[in-house]
Amino acid sequence: QVNSQGMLCVFQDECLGQGSFTRVFKGTKVDIREGEEHRTQVLLKVLDANHKDYWEAFFEASSMMSQISHKHLLLVYGVSVHGAKNIMVQELVKYGALDLYLKRKGSVSVSCKLDIAKQLALALNFLDEKNIVHGNICAKNVLLAREGDPSQETSPFIKLSDPGIKVSLLDRNVILDRIPWVGPELLQDPPILSLDSDKWSFGATLWEIFNNGETPLKDWDLEMKRRFYGTYQQLEPSQWTELADMITQCMDYQPASRPSCRVVIRQLNNLITSDYEVLHASEAPER
Numbered sequence: 618q619v620n621s622q623g624m625l626c627v628f629q630d631e632c633l634g635q636g637s638f639t640r641v642f643k644g645t646k647v648d649i650r651e652g653e654e655h656r657t658q659v660l661l662k663v664l665d666a667n668h669k670d671y672w673e674a675f676f677e678a679s680s681m682m683s684q685i686s687h688k689h690l691l692l693v694y695g696v697s698v699h700g701a702k703n704i705m706v707q708e709l710v711k712y713g714a715l716d717l718y719l720k721r722k723g724s725v726s727v728s729c730k731l732d733i734a735k736q737l738a739l740a741l742n743f744l745d746e747k748n749i750v751h752g753n754i755c756a757k758n759v760l761l762a763r764e765g766d767p768s769q770e771t772s773p774f775i776k777l778s779d780p781g782i783k784v785s786l787l788d789r790n791v792i793l794d795r796i797p798w799v800g801p802e803l804l805q806d807p808p809i810l811s812l813d814s815d816k817w818s819f820g821a822t823l824w825e826i827f828n829n830g831e832t833p834l835k836d837w838d839l840e841m842k843r844r845f846y847g848t849y850q851q852l853e854p855s856q857w858t859e860l861a862d863m864i865t866q867c868m869d870y871q872p873a874s875r876p877s878c879r880v881v882i883r884q885l886n887n888l889i890t891s892d893y894e895v896l897h898a899s900e901a902p903e904r
């Protein structure tokens with residue numbers, strides 16, 4: 618289809634995955650510049666036809682992402698509205714969603730996981746400084762642009778995806794199903810979406826990263842999930858106490874008690890240093 622900016626997109630392959638009300642496909646964007654045709658591989662995020670009434674929120678999510686740019690934020694080229702289809706055109710990030718990658722890979726090193734966590738914290742800090750709430754931080758929305766390979770000394774590189782439909786617009790059951798990523802304050806009436814909610818979600822995403830992409834509270838039904846918050850429960854703590862403490866601090870039921878992005882980044886730096894020391898302790902010269 619061609620949209621207002623003259624952006625032509627061609628659908629390519631099968632569905633690559635899905636969000637709450639969207640499906641994603643690989644595609645090609647064709648730009649005509651100085652009479653020359655430029656083809657770019659893109660990711661087409663299509664709003665489900667049966668959720669057309671979300672198209673404004675879908676458009677808002679896309680324009681939020683295209684108004685700001687940061688190395689760890691996904692590049693959104695624009696929205697192509699064609700007939701009944703609402704399509705967000707995004708850069709195709711090479712290795713896709715982090716949760717699937719971790720599940721498939723199963724053996725990502727702790728130093729890579731810490732690096733990914735720190736990059737996500739930097740993206741959150743950038744949004745925080747611009748007073749922009751993401752509202753859907755989770756491993757599925759962290760995209761892997763480069764693999765980390767400790768043997769090659771290369772580090773991973775992530776991009777935070779768009780938040781999709783604003784969480785406060787969703788039905789209560791959809792919000793309930795997002796437990797444990799969604800801050801408990803969003804289940805109050807009225808739901809309070811704030812920068813602090815992103816810190817809670819960051820904690821749940823840290824848990825996913827250090828549990829190799831395992832889905833927290835997998836297969837729990839909505840009643841059990843509601844009780845998880847109702848009785849102030851926490852996710853299964855990591856054996857690594859400092860990591861477990863950071864996750865619990867982010868997932869504080871009191872939004873104002875959650876650590877600032879700067880504190881989180883500092884704590885992650887401490888974990889990176891301690892991990893480095895443990896890793897290289899064996900090489901330490903005999904004292």
Ligand SMILES: N#Cc1ccc(Nc2nc(N)cc(-n3cnc(CCO)c3)n2)cc1
Pocket residue numbers: 633634635636641660691707708709710711712713714757758760778
């Ligand atoms: N095999 C494979 C493979 C799959 C996907 C990508 N790349 C990519 N790029 C994006 N911009 C967004 C996504 N994406 C994936 N799932 C969602 C929905 C949940 O957010 C979004 N994937 C690359 C390789």
